Amino acid sequence: MNSQIRLPSPRGTFRVWQRNMTIFRKYWKTIMFPNFVEPLLYLAALGLGLGAFIQEGGIQGGTYVQYIAPGLLASNAMFAASFESTFNTFVKLKIDRIYDAIVTTPVNAEDVVAGEYLWAGTRAALYGTGFLTVLAILGFTLSPEAPLISSFWALLIPPMLLLIGVMFSVMGTLFTSLIQRIDLYAYYFTLVVTPLFLFSGIFFPVENFPAPVPQIAWFTPLYHAVNVCRELATGPSVAVLADIAWILVFTSLLALLPIRFMRRRLIS
Amino acid sequence: MSTEQERGARARESTLIARDLRKSYGEFQAVRGVDFEVYRGECFGFLGPNGAGKTSTMRMIYGAAVPTGGELMVAGLDVTRHERDVKRRIGVVPQENNLDDDLEVKENLLVYGRYFDLPKKVILQRAEELLDFVQLTDKADAQVEQLSGGMKRRLLIARALINDPEIVVLDEPTTGLDPQARHLVWERLRELAREGKTLILTTHYMEEAAQLCDRLVIMESGRIITQGSPTQLIEEHVSPQVLEFRSRDGSLEKLIEIAEAEADAVERSGESLLAYTSDADALMEKVRGSGIEVENTVYRQAGLEDVFLRLTGRSLTN
Numbered sequence: 094m095n096s097q098i099r100l101p102s103p104r105g106t107f108r109v110w111q112r113n114m115t116i117f118r119k120y121w122k123t124i125m126f127p128n129f130v131e132p133l134l135y136l137a138a139l140g141l142g143l144g145a146f147i148q149e150g151g152i153q154g155g156t157y158v159q160y161i162a163p164g165l166l167a168s169n170a171m172f173a174a175s176f177e178s179t180f181n182t183f184v185k186l187k188i189d190r191i192y193d194a195i196v197t198t199p200v201n202a203e204d205v206v207a208g209e210y211l212w213a214g215t216r217a218a219l220y221g222t223g224f225l226t227v228l229a230i231l232g233f234t235l236s237p238e239a240p241l242i243s244s245f246w247a248l249l250i251p252p253m254l255l256l257i258g259v260m261f262s263v264m265g266t267l268f269t270s271l272i273q274r275i276d277l278y279a280y281y282f283t284l285v286v287t288p289l290f291l292f293s294g295i296f297f298p299v300e301n302f303p304a305p306v307p308q309i310a311w312f313t314p315l316y317h318a319v320n321v322c323r324e325l326a327t328g329p330s331v332a333v334l335a336d337i338a339w340i341l342v343f344t345s346l347l348a349l350l351p352i353r354f355m356r357r358r359l360i361s
Numbered sequence: 362m363s364t365e366q367e368r369g370a371r372a373r374e375s376t377l378i379a380r381d382l383r384k385s386y387g388e389f390q391a392v393r394g395v396d397f398e399v400y401r402g403e404c405f406g407f408l409g410p411n412g413a414g415k416t417s418t419m420r421m422i423y424g425a426a427v428p429t430g431g432e433l434m435v436a437g438l439d440v441t442r443h444e445r446d447v448k449r450r451i452g453v454v455p456q457e458n459n460l461d462d463d464l465e466v467k468e469n470l471l472v473y474g475r476y477f478d479l480p481k482k483v484i485l486q487r488a489e490e491l492l493d494f495v496q497l498t499d500k501a502d503a504q505v506e507q508l509s510g511g512m513k514r515r516l517l518i519a520r521a522l523i524n525d526p527e528i529v530v531l532d533e534p535t536t537g538l539d540p541q542a543r544h545l546v547w548e549r550l551r552e553l554a555r556e557g558k559t560l561i562l563t564t565h566y567m568e569e570a571a572q573l574c575d576r577l578v579i580m581e582s583g584r585i586i587t588q589g590s591p592t593q594l595i596e597e598h599v600s601p602q603v604l605e606f607r608s609r610d611g612s613l614e615k616l617i618e619i620a621e622a623e624a625d626a627v628e629r630s631g632e633s634l635l636a637y638t639s640d641a642d643a644l645m646e647k648v649r650g651s652g653i654e655v656e657n658t659v660y661r662q663a664g665l666e667d668v669f670l671r672l673t674g675r676s677l678t679n
Contacts, residue, residue: 108476115472116463190459197423197453198476198524199445361386361426 098349099356101207105200109208110215112195117216128173128220129227132165139296152298155239162228162241163326164295166250167257167318169224170217174258175286177213178265179278186269192359202356210262210348217258222251244328253325253337257318260344263351264314270354289315314343376401376436376528376559377422383430384417391417393583394431399528404550404560406570406577408665410673413580415563416456419532422561423453436527449477452521456532458513460505466516467492467501470523477524484523491519495549511542518549529553531562535569547572567666581673591665598671599663600625600637604644607633607657615653623647628671637663 117124140158152160185191196202225247232241268281292299293315300307310316317336324333377399384392392414399405407415420426422435424444433440436450461469467488474484492498495515500508508516514534521529534550535543550573554560564570570577571591578588587594595601604624606616613634620627623644624636638644641660648655 104478105476108478111475112461112472115468189462190457191461193425193455194459194461194473194520195476197425197448197455198473199449199478200476201445360424361420 099201099203099352101203101352102201105204106207106211108200109195109205110211113208113212114215125220125223128169129223131172132169132224133227135165136162159232159239159241161295162232163323164293164319166221166225166228166254166326167315167322168290168293168295170221170254170257171261171286171289171315171318173217173220174213174261175265175282177216178209178262179269179281180275182209182266182269183272183275183278186355186358187273187275196359202359203352205359206266206352206355209266210259213262213265214255214258217261218251218255221254225250242326244326246325246329250322250325253321256337256340256344257321260314260318260340263344263347266351266355267347270351270358289313294319314340374401375399377405377561378434379418379431380433381431382418382421382428382433384414384421384426385429390583392421395578395580395583395585397578397585397588399559399561401527401559402554402557403575404554404562404573406574407561407563407580408565408567408570408577408669409563409580411565412582413673414583415580416532417583418580419530419561419563423451423530424448449524450527452524452526452529454514454517454521454529454531454534456536458517460513460516460520462505464505465501466497466503466505466508469505469516470520473520474523479524487523487525491522494522494552495519496545509542511538511545514538514542514546515549518546522553526558528559528561531560533563533565536565543569567664567669571665579669579672586672587668594668595663595665598668600639601663602638602641603661603663603667604636604638604641605633605659605661606636606648606655607659608655610654612653612655615651616648616655619647619651619653620644626671635667637667 136158140161144157144161147157192202192205195205200208225242229240229242229247232239264285265281268278268285272278293310293313294300295315299310299316317339320336321333321340324330324336375398377397379395379397381394381396382392383390383394395414395418397405407418409415417426421428421433421440424440424447428441435447438447438450440447461472464472470488470491471484474487479487489498492501495518497508497512497516497519500512505513505516518531518534521531531550535546538546547569550560550562554573560573562569562573574591576588576590577594578585579594580586587598589597606613606620608616609632613629613632616634617627617629620634620636624638626637628635628637636644645658645660648658
């Protein structure tokens, strides 16, 4: 009898999102700060530090720092949504028992999960917008002839980061819905998040590798997220539509699975 | 129809009906087919040892568990078909504290009210009233973590009332509270009953059940073994008077024979012997006449606890 597919209600989804927003508004300054600093550290160490050793001409006609900056926007969204859907969701599920309280109201378990997807996406977009602003200003101030963000299409990056955030939230929530112990996240971050971060074309183009590396990359989510951000930062080609379609299909195919598993954990 | 009859008819109107209700977790049958009815405006109790199926039954009422079989109607609605509508009409005080620690005391009520889609104005007004009702007005802006156990429980009760529910479900509302805090909770629950709310609660405390419940059921191993009002149950299952003999040496063994001959029922529990009788004086005479030395003898009226122990077995609780 529990086997039917339960779709979340928009109203319940919004209520869960709203609960998270209420708390975020109280603490946003302290919560956001580390997320700004981290990508700047990567830019400084890898973009400027390592970039100095990379031959003139850089990658794909730009400097190294120009190459990696948009990719870091995508990975930043991945990290924001992943932390939200793993550690934060686990605490709400098993330690603070927030969801147990919510599901005794007209908000159902499926609304809780959908609300958390949307919230993780929102958080990814908020962080990303801040980071994007820093990149744009920094780029124009330091080297106006080679800015880090060079296209007005970049205005579409925040909504794309929302979508990317939802995608990684679905993945993180799937893992959360299957584990009983918080230390198991070491597996998720070491075996899923970190390899994606390193091999999705943020730091070097994967297309230049021999088969099957580019083919494998095509099947991974961050690769497409990086493509989308890079294209929008520099002026997109039509190919970006394929990447967006990939993200949409992957996310919607996977989204119902954590809803089902989480419902089973909340409603016996 | 006279007004009195009308009132009588209304009082008997059922707001919750369970028919052959069952719940299994894999092979384990937590609830093995229970039938009960709760009337509008009454306080209805579930008693039973741990693992009797009380909490599983509660969870099915408030939608945290799906019945495996049977029928459960809450506020006139089938719980499996009208999940959201049932939850909209009830208030839940869970066994374990699940207040939102990231929110302040009053915010807990405001955010919870939003889950019911109540207008902001209504939520604000009710939050004020409810904080007053549970005597937490001066803690409105405190962090939840700073509250004592009793205060947290009262806040849970206030939270359960934010949607002005017809039925309030309370799972062990005073477990773990000190006597003062417990009495304060009881007083608030009686006030709710006076206002006409239907209360459904589980408890381990016989005193709590006797104090609050109009009617109750006793559960054991997933079944209801008896039901009725506290006085009915005492009348039905035990004799009105109890003599409790305590002794450390072997004298109790000798006493058993006399007690069994004279009393309606005798129970042995560790170093004491309980004799249930309708004539304690006569039994006492016999014991004195026998010359058996007893260290300590206590006389008292039979209570719900005696019913409970009689029916669910003394060994379980020892």
